[in-house]
Amino acid sequence: MNVDVTPIRGSSALLEPLHTAERLDERLRSPARDRVPLPAIALGACAGYYVASLVGFQLRLLPATTSVLWPPNAALTAVLVLVSPRRWPLILLSVLPVHLLIQMHTDFPLPMIVGLFLTNCSEAVIAAGLMHYLSDEPSQLDTLRRLMVFFVAAVLVAPVLSSFGDAAAVMWFRGEPYWRVWQTRLLSNTLAELTVVPAVIGAVLTVVRWRRGARGRFIEGTVLASGVCATGWLAFSGSFSGIPSLGAMSTQMPLALQLPFLLWAAVRFGPTGTGLTVFTTSVLSAWTVVHGVGPFAGVPAATTVMALTLSLIVVAAALLCLATLIEERRQTQLALRTRLQFEGLLSRLSAALVQLPGNEVIGAFEPWLGRIGRVLGLDCLTVFAAEDRSSLIPLYVWGDRRTGTVGTLADHMRWAHRSVQSQEPVFIADANASVENALESPLEPPLCRSGGAVPLIGEGDVIGAVAFGSIDACQWSRELVANTQLVGEVLASALRRKQSEDALRASELMKSAILQSLTSGVAVLDRSGCLLQMNDRWKQFARDRDWMRAEFGSSLIANCWMSFERGDRLAAKVVVAVCSVLGGSRDRLIVEHRTETGTRIQWWSLAAVPLNRTDGGAVITLTDITELRRAELEALRSRQELAHVSRVSTVGEMTASLAHQLNQPLAAIMTNAQTGVRILDSSCPDVAEIRAILVDIVNDDRRASDVIQRLRAFLRKGEFEMAKVNVVSAIRDVVDLASSEAIIRNIAVSVDADHDPLYARADRVQLQQVMLNLLHNAMEALNGRRDRARRISVECREADAERILVSVHDSGPGFRAGTEEVIFEPFYTTKATGMGMGLSIVRSILDAHGGSIRAANHPLGGAVFEFLLPATARTR
Amino acid sequence: MTNEIFVVDDDAPVRRAVDRLLRTAGYCVRTFGSAREVLAAMQDDLPSCLIIDVRMPECNGLDLFDALRRTTTTAPVIFITGHGDIPMAVRAMKAGAFDFLTKPFDDQALLDAVEQARKAAR
Numbered sequence: 001m002n003v004d005v006t007p008i009r010g011s012s013a014l015l016e017p018l019h020t021a022e023r024l025d026e027r028l029r030s031p032a033r034d035r036v037p038l039p040a041i042a043l044g045a046c047a048g049y050y051v052a053s054l055v056g057f058q059l060r061l062l063p064a065t066t067s068v069l070w071p072p073n074a075a076l077t078a079v080l081v082l083v084s085p086r087r088w089p090l091i092l093l094s095v096l097p098v099h100l101l102i103q104m105h106t107d108f109p110l111p112m113i114v115g116l117f118l119t120n121c122s123e124a125v126i127a128a129g130l131m132h133y134l135s136d137e138p139s140q141l142d143t144l145r146r147l148m149v150f151f152v153a154a155v156l157v158a159p160v161l162s163s164f165g166d167a168a169a170v171m172w173f174r175g176e177p178y179w180r181v182w183q184t185r186l187l188s189n190t191l192a193e194l195t196v197v198p199a200v201i202g203a204v205l206t207v208v209r210w211r212r213g214a215r216g217r218f219i220e221g222t223v224l225a226s227g228v229c230a231t232g233w234l235a236f237s238g239s240f241s242g243i244p245s246l247g248a249m250s251t252q253m254p255l256a257l258q259l260p261f262l263l264w265a266a267v268r269f270g271p272t273g274t275g276l277t278v279f280t281t282s283v284l285s286a287w288t289v290v291h292g293v294g295p296f297a298g299v300p301a302a303t304t305v306m307a308l309t310l311s312l313i314v315v316a317a318a319l320l321c322l323a324t325l326i327e328e329r330r331q332t333q334l335a336l337r338t339r340l341q342f343e344g345l346l347s348r349l350s351a352a353l354v355q356l357p358g359n360e361v362i363g364a365f366e367p368w369l370g371r372i373g374r375v376l377g378l379d380c381l382t383v384f385a386a387e388d389r390s391s392l393i394p395l396y397v398w399g400d401r402r403t404g405t406v407g408t409l410a411d412h413m414r415w416a417h418r419s420v421q422s423q424e425p426v427f428i429a430d431a432n433a434s435v436e437n438a439l440e441s442p443l444e445p446p447l448c449r450s451g452g453a454v455p456l457i458g459e460g461d462v463i464g465a466v467a468f469g470s471i472d473a474c475q476w477s478r479e480l481v482a483n484t485q486l487v488g489e490v491l492a493s494a495l496r497r498k499q500s501e502d503a504l505r506a507s508e509l510m511k512s513a514i515l516q517s518l519t520s521g522v523a524v525l526d527r528s529g530c531l532l533q534m535n536d537r538w539k540q541f542a543r544d545r546d547w548m549r550a551e552f553g554s555s556l557i558a559n560c561w562m563s564f565e566r567g568d569r570l571a572a573k574v575v576v577a578v579c580s581v582l583g584g585s586r587d588r589l590i591v592e593h594r595t596e597t598g599t600r601i602q603w604w605s606l607a608a609v610p611l612n613r614t615d616g617g618a619v620i621t622l623t624d625i626t627e628l629r630r631a632e633l634e635a636l637r638s639r640q641e642l643a644h645v646s647r648v649s650t651v652g653e654m655t656a657s658l659a660h661q662l663n664q665p666l667a668a669i670m671t672n673a674q675t676g677v678r679i680l681d682s683s684c685p686d687v688a689e690i691r692a693i694l695v696d697i698v699n700d701d702r703r704a705s706d707v708i709q710r711l712r713a714f715l716r717k718g719e720f721e722m723a724k725v726n727v728v729s730a731i732r733d734v735v736d737l738a739s740s741e742a743i744i745r746n747i748a749v750s751v752d753a754d755h756d757p758l759y760a761r762a763d764r765v766q767l768q769q770v771m772l773n774l775l776h777n778a779m780e781a782l783n784g785r786r787d788r789a790r791r792i793s794v795e796c797r798e799a800d801a802e803r804i805l806v807s808v809h810d811s812g813p814g815f816r817a818g819t820e821e822v823i824f825e826p827f828y829t830t831k832a833t834g835m836g837m838g839l840s841i842v843r844s845i846l847d848a849h850g851g852s853i854r855a856a857n858h859p860l861g862g863a864v865f866e867f868l869l870p871a872t873a874r875t876r
Numbered sequence: 877m878t879n880e881i882f883v884v885d886d887d888a889p890v891r892r893a894v895d896r897l898l899r900t901a902g903y904c905v906r907t908f909g910s911a912r913e914v915l916a917a918m919q920d921d922l923p924s925c926l927i928i929d930v931r932m933p934e935c936n937g938l939d940l941f942d943a944l945r946r947t948t949t950t951a952p953v954i955f956i957t958g959h960g961d962i963p964m965a966v967r968a969m970k971a972g973a974f975d976f977l978t979k980p981f982d983d984q985a986l987l988d989a990v991e992q993a994r995k996a997a998r
Contacts (some may be wrong), residue, residue, distance in 0.1 A: 660958040667979035671893035674983035
């Protein structure tokens with residue numbers, strides 16, 4: 001436990017919460033005495049001293065100075081026992097005037113009066129000091145140990161030591177024999193200490209702790225007091241002498257008549273009752289002896305006094321022992337009963353909390369916590385639960401509505417909040433004792449004077465707190481603190497379980513919500529293929545699919561088999577997918593299929609993945625991918641449109657060269673035809689020459705036709721069609737198409753292939769577009785390069801068994817450093833008139849083919865583009 | 877000067893057609909596929925006229941014309957050209973070429989151009 005000093009509601013006063021075992025003990029050693037104002041204590045001490053002195057003077061056996069029974073010292077001892085030692089000087093000083101006042105009526109000289117005051121005080125200080133030093137609770141005489149301390153300190157040591165001084169003073173000023181005075185005072189004060197101290201302490205504490213409902217005990221005490229006084233007076237005054245049997249008893253053993261009342265007091269009222277009754281008996285007996293009445297009238301007073309005093313001391317000591325033993329046993333029984341009751345309630349609370357589900361834990365507090373609170377003697381009890389790391393909100397409140405705590409712990413129990421957050425319990429015995437203004441009390445003023453709070457710890461964190469309150473000041477004994485901590489442990493366990501179950505429930509709800517929110521149909525299978533869980537979407541899809549229509553716990557695989565036997569081919573694919581995932585041969589399997597309902601076409605994706613848990617299983621999802629597929633088709637269409645536009649644009653840029661390609665055969669045809677006419681017009685036509693001309697015309701016509709065919713094929717706006725394509729042939733066609741452009745630009749283009757043919761699976765037109773774009777790009781790069789050979793080298797070879805590598809190397813300036821990747825981004829261009837789409841289209845076409853492309857500066861100068869295409873199984 | 881006419885064109889069918897036309901008209905013709913070939917031939921033999929295609933790989937018609945002008949030959953040069961090569965032909969005319977014809981050209985136009993060129997050279 002931690003010691004914490006918390007400022008209270010802006011008050012400058014600091015409350016001193018009680019919280020370590022050491023401080024708890026310290027607090028218990030300074031009980032109600034510190035809570036009564038000092039003037040009241042001083043006034044009470046003066047009044048007691050005065051009355052006791054009057055009684056003492058009445059019991060003097062004149063002319064002796066020393067009384068037969070001198071109770072003021074014992075009264076002073078009782079007061080000092082009840083108050084803190086730091087208050088003793090003031091108490092003793094306040095008693096001095098009373099002592100002087102009452103002693104002035106005697107014929108004692110002033111120095112002797114002062115000396116007697118000093119000896120009286122020394123007795124009280126020695127007795128109280130030793131009791132404070134030796135006893136764990138000097139104001140309590142409820143155990144034999146405490147009683148023995150009292151006997152040694154107050155009954156033996158203090159009277160013995162103080163009597164030396166007292167006897168010296170009396171001998172000095174009054175000339176009385178030293179040892180007679182010492183003996184008389186010793187017996188007198190021993191009896192007084194034996195009777196007055198328990199009586200005064202018990203009476204004061206009874207008044208301080210007085211509660212309603214003790215009327216029966218009050219009446220019993222009154223009857224006992226009356227009995228003691230009446231019997232004592234009758235016995236010691238000789239009033240029973242007329243009654244034969246009682247008369248003999250009252251004459252020979254007057255104390256015997258008192259014995260029933262003394263035993264009654266000892267048994268029923270403990271040391272306090274014993275002290276009061278023995279003191280009353282002592283006063284009555286001493287008075288009769290001193291004043292020569294009753295059964296002792298015929299005996300010398302000095303002899304009687306000693307015998308009587310010794311008898312009373314023995315009786316008082318024995319009765320005190322008896323009373324203490326009974327009290328100790330009673331307290332032990334009470335503690336045991338309380339303990340059993342508490343433990344019984346606690347075990348029933350624990351059982352209730354264990355048996356109930358987490359969401360009904362609060363309900364279990366109602367019947368048990370209140371009863372536990374009552375058994376512990378408390379008035380209110382509040383259970384707080386952590387809302388977040390710093391805020392504790394009330395979960396359950398028991399007690400008087402006025403004392404119940406609402407709001408957070410920090411709002412209403414600031415004094416406890418910091419300790420609880422530090423995972424330390426905290427207890428305050430009496431807020432009013434530490435804070436002068438009760439309104440400044442931290443304990444729900446003015447409802448609770450005492451309170452405590454125990455943190456509820458779960459896995460190292462504060463998960464709540466239980467706060468206790470008492471309307472009255474409460475001494476938090478070790479046992480009470482231990483009991484509150486036991487309650488705290490039980491509640492912490494319950495709260496931990498509740499929080500775990502709440503978290504689990506929230507997790508389940510979240511999981512279910514997520515599952516239900518998915519647009520895909522989801523089914524969870526165990527390792528044997530039985531359905532564990534499915535969402536509403538799955539059920540919805542299952543309306544149109546027999547294979548999906550399985551109940552919880554039934555086998556989805558068996559259902560699929562039955563559907564397959566009825567002709568559902570998809571069901572067979574599902575079985576394969578699920579079994580391969582459950583068997584661990586695949587970590588994911590996706591089956592896509594298409595359905596047609598009337599004119600409506602839908603695409604579906606069925607995915608099976610392993611269920612990530614130790615018991616195995618699989619998760620099957622069925623997703624409508626119609627929109628996705630449409631978007632893909634739309635994107636493909638857009639890509640093809642763009643590619644076509646790009647082809648048209650590229651061809652447009654090559655118009656002059658294409659015109660030249662057509663012009664050449666047309667020019668040859670025309671020239672040949674006109675020559676043929678000339679030959680025919682001649683007188684002797686050369687038929688062989690005419691045939692040669694016609695052959696050339698046919699060839700040139702084919703040549704022109706080829707150009708047009710290649711152009712038409714290249715500009716065709718067709719579907720994306722993958723086929724086995726001879727990459728070398730396709731590339732040569734493109735180079736031919738661009739040859740005129742190369743000639744115009746005065747560029748030498750070479751094609752080199754390590755094998756011809758080399759086959760790849762590709763769309764021929766798109767592959768040629770890739771090649772044409774790269775060639776065109778290379779030609780553009782050579783613009784303005786007159787300082788070196790203008791050359792483009794195309795190489796085509798097998799990169800490995802699965803891929804074909806095509807490279808286009810130009811003798812241009814190469815790339816600017818760092819732009820090798822950027823050039824493939826759309827709209828990136830270094831030309832004033834370019835759109836920057838050519839290389840972007842190249843990459844997208846190759847991506848669609850499962851290929852790739854990269855650009856780099858060639859070690860020998862210029863730029864090189866290399867692209868890879870997946871080869872067919874037999875590339876050649 | 878001989879009676880020969882040199883025809884320079886990288887396109888073999890065109891080269892063969894022009895050769896056939898000129899031979900039908902009575903000229904003696906030699907054909908070449910590149911500038912390098914014709915320059916080599918002119919070491920031994922000087923034509924009366926040259927018909928040169930403007931667009932040829934490696935060394936085009938204009939470059940060949942420049943090379944010829946750096947030699948001792950004064951034979952007239954007629955360029956034949958595609959539609960897109962007209963600016964180059966105009967440049968050649970300014971540089972001293974005799975005429976240019978656009979493909980496909982009329983047979984008589986070529987023969988007339990050759991005849992006039994030969995006369996002018998004489």
